[in-house]
Amino acid sequence: MIPVENVPPAGDGGFWNDTGKTGITAWIFSTDHKRIGLLYFYSVLTFFLIAVVLGVLLRIELMAPGRTIMGPQTYNAVFTVHGVVMVFLFIIPGFQGSFGNLVMPIQIGARDVAFPRLNLFSWWLYIAGAAVIITSLFTGGGPPDTGWTFYVPFSERTGTNVSLAVFGVFIVGFSSIVTGLNFVTTIHRLRAEGMTWGRLPLFVWSLYATAWVQILATPILGITLALIIAERFLGTGLFDPARGGDPLMYQHLFWIYSHPAVYIMILPGMGVISEIIPAFARKPIFGYKMIAFSSLAIAAAGSLVWGHHMFTSGMSDTAILVFSFLTFVVAIPSAIKVFNWVSTLYRGSISLEAPMLFALAFILLFSIGGLTGLILGAAATDIHVHDTQFVVGHFHYVIFGGAVFAFFGAMHYWLPKFYGRRYAEKPAVVAWVLMFVGFNITYFTMMVLGMKGMPRRYYDYLPEFAPLNLVSTIGSWILVSGLILMLVNLFRGLFKGEPIDRNPWGAATLEWTIPTPPPTENFEEEPVVTHGPYDFKGAGIP
Amino acid sequence: MSEQQHIVSYGKLTAIWLGLLALTALTVWVARHNVGIGHVWGSLAIAVVKGGLVIAFFMHMKYEGRLLRWLLFFALSVLAIFIGFTFFDVLYR
Ligand code: HEM
Ligand SMILES: [Cu+2]
Numbered sequence: 001m002i003p004v005e006n007v008p009p010a011g012d013g014g015f016w017n018d019t020g021k022t023g024i025t026a027w028i029f030s031t032d033h034k035r036i037g038l039l040y041f042y043s044v045l046t047f048f049l050i051a052v053v054l055g056v057l058l059r060i061e062l063m064a065p066g067r068t069i070m071g072p073q074t075y076n077a078v079f080t081v082h083g084v085v086m087v088f089l090f091i092i093p094g095f096q097g098s099f100g101n102l103v104m105p106i107q108i109g110a111r112d113v114a115f116p117r118l119n120l121f122s123w124w125l126y127i128a129g130a131a132v133i134i135t136s137l138f139t140g141g142g143p144p145d146t147g148w149t150f151y152v153p154f155s156e157r158t159g160t161n162v163s164l165a166v167f168g169v170f171i172v173g174f175s176s177i178v179t180g181l182n183f184v185t186t187i188h189r190l191r192a193e194g195m196t197w198g199r200l201p202l203f204v205w206s207l208y209a210t211a212w213v214q215i216l217a218t219p220i221l222g223i224t225l226a227l228i229i230a231e232r233f234l235g236t237g238l239f240d241p242a243r244g245g246d247p248l249m250y251q252h253l254f255w256i257y258s259h260p261a262v263y264i265m266i267l268p269g270m271g272v273i274s275e276i277i278p279a280f281a282r283k284p285i286f287g288y289k290m291i292a293f294s295s296l297a298i299a300a301a302g303s304l305v306w307g308h309h310m311f312t313s314g315m316s317d318t319a320i321l322v323f324s325f326l327t328f329v330v331a332i333p334s335a336i337k338v339f340n341w342v343s344t345l346y347r348g349s350i351s352l353e354a355p356m357l358f359a360l361a362f363i364l365l366f367s368i369g370g371l372t373g374l375i376l377g378a379a380a381t382d383i384h385v386h387d388t389q390f391v392v393g394h395f396h397y398v399i400f401g402g403a404v405f406a407f408f409g410a411m412h413y414w415l416p417k418f419y420g421r422r423y424a425e426k427p428a429v430v431a432w433v434l435m436f437v438g439f440n441i442t443y444f445t446m447m448v449l450g451m452k453g454m455p456r457r458y459y460d461y462l463p464e465f466a467p468l469n470l471v472s473t474i475g476s477w478i479l480v481s482g483l484i485l486m487l488v489n490l491f492r493g494l495f496k497g498e499p500i501d502r503n504p505w506g507a508a509t510l511e512w513t514i515p516t517p518p519p520t521e522n523f524e525e526e527p528v529v530t531h532g533p534y535d536f537k538g539a540g541i542p
Numbered sequence: 543m544s545e546q547q548h549i550v551s552y553g554k555l556t557a558i559w560l561g562l563l564a565l566t567a568l569t570v571w572v573a574r575h576n577v578g579i580g581h582v583w584g585s586l587a588i589a590v591v592k593g594g595l596v597i598a599f600f601m602h603m604k605y606e607g608r609l610l611r612w613l614l615f616f617a618l619s620v621l622a623i624f625i626g627f628t629f630f631d632v633l634y635r
Contacts, residue, residue, distance in 0.1 A: 216620050244573075252628045303620075304627060316634035323630075 014517035031116035040097030075459035083148030095268035109192025129171030136164035180214030194529035206271025255306035269406030281348025327377035358409030365401025390450025423493025434482025441475025
């Protein structure tokens with residue numbers, strides 16, 4: 001291994017030094033993919049934390065029956081804003097914007113993305129959209145109360161500020177499309193010599209599949225949201241049966257985007273897991289080709305299953321059959337990934353450091369989320385649990401236990417590379433334990449409540465649900481205490497922790513071959529790739 | 543990709559515009575007459591022709607290279623599949 005270099009203090013060395021500009025303009029007008037990555041990272045993290053506070057407030061309200069801290073209207077607004085911020089301002093832009101930008105160009109041996117200015121523009125669009133959404137909370141008729149899905153006819157009739165919020169989401173969607181175009185072009189055109197498609201790190205493969213979903217599906221979200229605005233201002237009647245419209249058309253349009261959006265959230269997370277597991281099992285990944293292929297298969301097949309959100313809507317039985325069947329088909333590529341990760345672990349020399357712990361938690365929690373998804377994907381069982389707390393438990397397992405835990409894993413795995421310093425291991429493990437335990441108490445309980453018949457999106461419930469709701473709320477406090485410990489430890493480490501050398505984990509992808517922190521141009525000379533991304537022998541790693 | 547300008551004459555553009563207006567009138571006509579499910583097919587067919595004209599002439603796709611045409615074709619096929627799948631619902635309700 002390379003000896004620890006003369007490490008400068010945090011926020012110094014490598015790309016931190018090159019500015020040309022000073023102060024904040026060195027960041028908000030930078031076209032360096034690493035700086036844009038960090039801009040995105042801190043932006044999405046801020047929104048994540050805001051939405052976590054809202055989630056905790058929801059749980060406090062549900063701690064006991066009746067009114068606890070807020071009334072029904074406030075509750076409706078809080079779960080709507082919690083959902084909108086988590087989905088549109090955190091997890092959809094999150095991976096691509098932060099770790100996609102930080103790591104992907106380096107992993108393929110490029111100096112930057114294909115369109116650096118467009119990259120910056122994408123961040124600005126994101127911020128503009130976020131600003132509009134925030135404005136919508138405090139102006140007009142107050143924060144939207146429709147749920148993050150903006151279903152008609154309620155979203156057309158409610159007096160709250162739906163139009164502005166929807167317009168903000170529209171702008172954020174534009175930013176997502178722009179990033180998708182940029183990443184597809186970058187991955188096609190800027191791979192270094194020898195970086196064949198068969199040597200592409202699996203994180204890059206997952207970003208590539210995701211980028212196509214962003215390009216092809218997001219415009220449909222744009223249209224759908226524009227139609228809501230048209231309905232509200234012009235009364236076009238598109239979704240109004242009294243005027244020849246069809247309310248189910250809204251649900252089709254919305255889910256044509258929003259189910260694939262679930263893959264925008266989870267695919268890059270799966271990519272992160274495919275990087276962490278071989279590095280910490282010190283073994284080439286099992287079934288590289290199948291993992292890469294399954295990313296594309298998930299993106300393609302996953303685009304044709306949206307109808308599983310509509311089984312109880314009055315949609316035709318034929319459609320129920322088709323969409324139910326296709327939903328089960330998507331389980332196959334997802335299971336391929338899980339099997340390959342587990343096979344990689346088999347007989348590896350596993351070191352249980354923080355990134356690996358998050359990866360292992362991902363595998364378990366994502367599997368629970370995926371399997372409960374089949375209960376919802378089978379039309380017969382869905383009828384019973386549709387719109388209950390079971391659904392809320394299920395999708396938190398997938399998005400939070402899956403995508404967000406992968407995001408935390410990525411924070412521990414990659415951020416030290418960019419700061420040149422690392423967190424302390426012990427507190428990271430304690431934080432992981434707290435979050436893992438708290439998470440399961442919170443959301444498994446919610447799934448049980450749903451099975452017993454407690455609906456979602458209500459601020460009140462029958463007295464018989466009280467004990468389990470209390471358990472779930474206490475779980476959310478354990479979860480959040482772990483989250484706070486994790487963040488404090490991580491950031492303290494990044495700014496004051498132990499310095500690290502080029503390759504602290506002994507991984508074989510390109511980002512670990514360049515200095516820590518990476519120089520502005522990433523590579524001193526054009527790299528020539530001679531081995532696969534998980535070929536530890538070829539990379540000379542013991 | 544080609545940077546050369548292609549200039550479409552005013553006459554041609556006007557003719558296409560008039561064509562689009564005529565097709566719009568046809569859409570309205572279809573909407574006003576009860577032709578069953580043919581109403582959906584008819585409207586979609588007209589929309590496709592109109593979209594095609596706009597893309598080919600107003601957006602100059604007729605004069606673009608292969609790559610862009612294929613990309614557009616791919617994107618439109620995906621859209622067609624999406625719309626097509628909603629027919630599992632609309633046709634069998
Ligand atoms: C400490 C963390 C969190 C807590 C305590 C929490 C709590 C909750 C609760 C109690 C609800 C259900 C409200 C109801 O239906 O009555 C909810 C809904 C929701 N949550 Fe979370 N959540 C957390 C994190 C997340 C994360 C990380 C995401 C996604 C990235 C997320 C996305 C959503 C969405 C999309 C909804 C649905 C909103 C709607 O019904 O329109 N949550 N959350
Ligand atoms: Cu779905």
